[in-house]
Amino acid sequence: MPDTFFDAHQRATVEAAMARIIPTDDTPGAREAGCIDFLERYLSGLGYIFAKPDGSGFETLEGRSAEAWMRRVTIMRQTYRSGIEELDARARAMDGVDFIALPPERQDAVLRAIETSGGDDAPSAPADQPALQQTSTEVELPFLPLLVTHTRQGFYADPIYGGNRNQAGWKTIGFPGPASLAEVHAGRYTTLPYFADGEAEKVKEFHDGL
Amino acid sequence: MASERRMSKPARTDAVIIGAGASGAAAAKVLCEAGVKVVALEKGPWRRKESFGGDELANINRYSLWPDPLLNPRTWRRDTSDEARVDLFCPVPQMVGGGTVHWQGWLPRFTPDDFRMRTVAGDLPGATLADWPITYDELEPYYLKVEWAFGVSGQAGANRFEGPRSGGYPCPPMPMSRYAQKFHQGCAALGWNAFPTPQAALSRPFNGRRATVVSAFAQQHGDPTGTRSSALNVFVPDAVATGNYDLRPDSYVRELVLDGQGNIRAAVYEDAQGETFEQEADIFILACGAVETARLLLLSRSGRFPNGLANGSDLVGRNATFHEYSAAVGTYDDPVYAWAGGGYVSASTFQHYGHDESRGFVSGSHVAVAGVGIPLPINWHLPGAPSWGAEAKKIDRDYFSHSLAVAMVLHDMPQHDNRVDLDDEVVDAWGLPVARVTLKPHRNDLDQGRYLIDRGADILQASGAKGITKVYADRVTGNCSHQHGTARMGKDPDASVLDRWCRAHEVANLYAVDGSPFPTGTGANPTLTIMANAWRVADRIIAERGRARTAPER
Ligand SMILES: Cc1cc2nc3c(=O)[nH]c(=O)nc-3n(C[C@H](O)[C@H](O)[C@H](O)COP(=O)(O)OP(=O)(O)OC[C@H]3O[C@@H](n4cnc5c(N)ncnc54)[C@H](O)[C@@H]3O)c2cc1C
Numbered sequence: 001m002p003d004t005f006f007d008a009h010q011r012a013t014v015e016a017a018m019a020r021i022i023p024t025d026d027t028p029g030a031r032e033a034g035c036i037d038f039l040e041r042y043l044s045g046l047g048y049i050f051a052k053p054d055g056s057g058f059e060t061l062e063g064r065s066a067e068a069w070m071r072r073v074t075i076m077r078q079t080y081r082s083g084i085e086e087l088d089a090r091a092r093a094m095d096g097v098d099f100i101a102l103p104p105e106r107q108d109a110v111l112r113a114i115e116t117s118g119g120d121d122a123p124s125a126p127a128d129q130p131a132l133q134q135t136s137t138e139v140e141l142p143f144l145p146l147l148v149t150h151t152r153q154g155f156y157a158d159p160i161y162g163g164n165r166n167q168a169g170w171k172t173i174g175f176p177g178p179a180s181l182a183e184v185h186a187g188r189y190t191t192l193p194y195f196a197d198g199e200a201e202k203v204k205e206f207h208d209g210l
Numbered sequence: 211m212a213s214e215r216r217m218s219k220p221a222r223t224d225a226v227i228i229g230a231g232a233s234g235a236a237a238a239k240v241l242c243e244a245g246v247k248v249v250a251l252e253k254g255p256w257r258r259k260e261s262f263g264g265d266e267l268a269n270i271n272r273y274s275l276w277p278d279p280l281l282n283p284r285t286w287r288r289d290t291s292d293e294a295r296v297d298l299f300c301p302v303p304q305m306v307g308g309g310t311v312h313w314q315g316w317l318p319r320f321t322p323d324d325f326r327m328r329t330v331a332g333d334l335p336g337a338t339l340a341d342w343p344i345t346y347d348e349l350e351p352y353y354l355k356v357e358w359a360f361g362v363s364g365q366a367g368a369n370r371f372e373g374p375r376s377g378g379y380p381c382p383p384m385p386m387s388r389y390a391q392k393f394h395q396g397c398a399a400l401g402w403n404a405f406p407t408p409q410a411a412l413s414r415p416f417n418g419r420r421a422t423v424v425s426a427f428a429q430q431h432g433d434p435t436g437t438r439s440s441a442l443n444v445f446v447p448d449a450v451a452t453g454n455y456d457l458r459p460d461s462y463v464r465e466l467v468l469d470g471q472g473n474i475r476a477a478v479y480e481d482a483q484g485e486t487f488e489q490e491a492d493i494f495i496l497a498c499g500a501v502e503t504a505r506l507l508l509l510s511r512s513g514r515f516p517n518g519l520a521n522g523s524d525l526v527g528r529n530a531t532f533h534e535y536s537a538a539v540g541t542y543d544d545p546v547y548a549w550a551g552g553g554y555v556s557a558s559t560f561q562h563y564g565h566d567e568s569r570g571f572v573s574g575s576h577v578a579v580a581g582v583g584i585p586l587p588i589n590w591h592l593p594g595a596p597s598w599g600a601e602a603k604k605i606d607r608d609y610f611s612h613s614l615a616v617a618m619v620l621h622d623m624p625q626h627d628n629r630v631d632l633d634d635e636v637v638d639a640w641g642l643p644v645a646r647v648t649l650k651p652h653r654n655d656l657d658q659g660r661y662l663i664d665r666g667a668d669i670l671q672a673s674g675a676k677g678i679t680k681v682y683a684d685r686v687t688g689n690c691s692h693q694h695g696t697a698r699m700g701k702d703p704d705a706s707v708l709d710r711w712c713r714a715h716e717v718a719n720l721y722a723v724d725g726s727p728f729p730t731g732t733g734a735n736p737t738l739t740i741m742a743n744a745w746r747v748a749d750r751i752i753a754e755r756g757r758a759r760t761a762p763e764r
Contacts, residue, residue: 050272111598137298138271153588155587156266156587156588173607173610174607177426187437191425192551195387199385
């Protein structure tokens with residue numbers, strides 16, 4: 001199963017942009033979490049769309065679902081190809097070099113310029129809206145909101161998808177995610193210890209995992 | 211496909227139920243246990259619990275459970291002058307178990323006044339408020355039956371505004387989350403009544419099932435352990451155990467066809483291979499969810515019903531209501547871990563539920579506490595925060611465990627022009643016109659929404675929140691996955707589609723048991739009432755059959 005999509009320049013460009021979306025500070029950022037590998041897998045085809053629920057590998061897509069996903073991946077590949085070109089074009093227009101050659105503040109300026117040029121009609125990232133129970137339709141997003149969405153997914157999705165390396169994303173925000181999908185699948189993963197003081201103790205007899 | 215469509219005719223049965231979600235599975239359990247032979251036709255797959263997992267990306271962002279919008283689109287427009295655009299309006303999983311497959315399952319009862327809102331509030335201009343043809347007292351025994359079948363965890367009597375109960379809950383409330391604790395503290399400081407939100411989950415072992423594991427992957431995730439309660443892991447196994455339930459997944463009903471007497475003769479459906487079947491039965495029960503039930507009626511046109519089945523009144527699809535989920539979001543110095551238990555092991559208040567003339571708008575709604583957003587990391591987002599950059603990361607880090615939402619389930623008003631009909635351009639992956647939702651908020655919806663969000667902010671403040679952001683709802687977006695009203699029940703055949711037994715006024719062997727019969731949407735999560743009502747209708751169908759069998763031959 002291929003697990004890459006970008007050429008070397010495209011990869012470096014997207015990785016650099018991701019590193020501005022979730023920057024590295026005293027805690028890991030998109031770069032350390034491997035968000036680029038997450039995205040490469042996603043765009044590589046249909047091999048990494050759904051992990052098997054016990055974490056033992058990935059589902060094989062068939063029929064209508066496979067067709068829908070191929071359509072989606074094809075659209076997103078095109079959004080990325082032209083988005084990367086836009087990053088470089090704006091970087092060259094501003095400072096005469098490719099996006100990856102810019103210092104971080106100038107990269108931010110490029111991203112902000114793209115953001116403000118979006119216009120009012122452009123759908124914004126789900127992350128821009130009060131995310132109260134909305135389902136995502138990311139395929140319709142323009143380049144920057146799509147990149148923001150995928151960076152976030154790569155940082156916080158289960159590590160099986162190639163990002164969130166060593167649970168870097170979860171550790172950064174203090175989410176005690178399961179050691180692996182298998183833990184949830186087997187019913188060993190519980191969040192009762194994060195309930196009010198003493199509550200887990202009260203129901204201990206009903207839970208092997210506590 | 212170039213090949214000619216073959217039409218197969220499986221053996222005739224007693225009852226066909228279309229849809230195997232909350233209502234369809236509830237009706238199936240009751241009918242099958244009474245010896246009625248049921249064929250259930252369910253559009254989606256029959257997934258076993260082993261196929262579910264703790265995978266936020268797959269479950270929420272990639273449509274492992276939600277309908278894929280490329281295959282099952284809907285469209286939405288504000289009014290008839292507006293152009294309809296593709297929108298995943300009010301999606302609900304399409305598979306055995308329906309919406310209950312990935313819910314947390316807040317199961318409050320409606321109040322006695324919910325059944326007579328027109329009498330209580332009078333005429334609201336622009337709205338089509340109507341009393342229900344049934345009362346709380348009639349439904350009460352069925353509430354209890356569903357609560358006990360599901361093993362609902364709750365505290366009887368704790369909701370001061372609830373109607374009389376003939377029995378308590380089978381399980382005590384779920385353990386107290388830190389976010390529920392904040393909510394209780396806030397309400398107590400304000401002198402408002404609060405209660406543990408009744409949940410479709412087991413606080414302790416019940417009926418041979420073990421206590422709910424309280425994973426973070428709950429709301430919007432399927433349950434690999436079978437310890438939460440859903441139609442899939444309660445009603446479906448009950449029905450299967452009778453030997454009378456022929457559940458056919460991957461069976462998409464395209465049309466209902468009539469016989470010479472104007473009764474329904476058969477449901478026409480397509481299986482996963484694209485083969486078409488005609489299933490005949492004595493009676494047909496629609497349980498597709500209020501949107502798809504209206505769509506299927508409108509797709510079923512005939513000489514007798516040129517505007518759609520049972521639609522002589524032109525009311526099929528109209529008066530649609532959907533609720534709206536919005537919140538005041540608060541941040542705290544101390545951690546509240548509002549993702550624990552999936553963020554919906556909650557506390558509630560009905561303090562602002564009942565109608566109060568002095569507020570200047572009709573009715574109110576259920577207000578309860580939850581996580582922010584989904585609320586796991588990928589889809590967690592503090593309202594107003596930037597979406598990228600150092601500041602965005604800092605907010606994730608500082609507030610992911612320190613924020614919660616006090617949310618409302620807006621009681622939107624029924625309106626004649628708010629409706630579901632068939633889109634004239636967009637078709638689904640099977641080539642059928644999709645449901646088009648035309649929906650404009652009533653002034654009352656906006657006013658009530660602002661009032662409730664403000665009360666949520668009061669609770670936050672009273673519980674010590676240090677930052678508060680109000681997210682007012684400026685339209686009804688369908689984000690609750692609650693749907694009702696598209697085939698109103700009522701006494702008058704000119705003003706309703708179904709009678710008080712949820713049987714079509716115009717078609718003697720047609721019933722609908724999902725949310726479509728609800729004359730008003732009410733301000734509470736609907737599914738306990740949907741299932742209780744389905745049980746009531748199923749009991750009636752059994753009684754009628756018994757009567758027919760014992761009636762003397764003429
Ligand atoms: C994330 C989420 C959380 C929720 N939380 C709560 C909650 O806490 N409390 C609450 O009360 N409610 C909640 N709900 C809403 C609840 O799921 C619905 O109210 C409930 O499922 C409606 O039941 P139903 O039987 O009307 O329809 P559904 O459960 O939607 O079932 C309808 C079924 O019919 C099938 N179908 C449709 N058309 C056809 C056709 N033409 N042929 C064959 N089959 C068809 C569908 O595939 C589906 O499986 C939640 C919903 C979601 C999505």
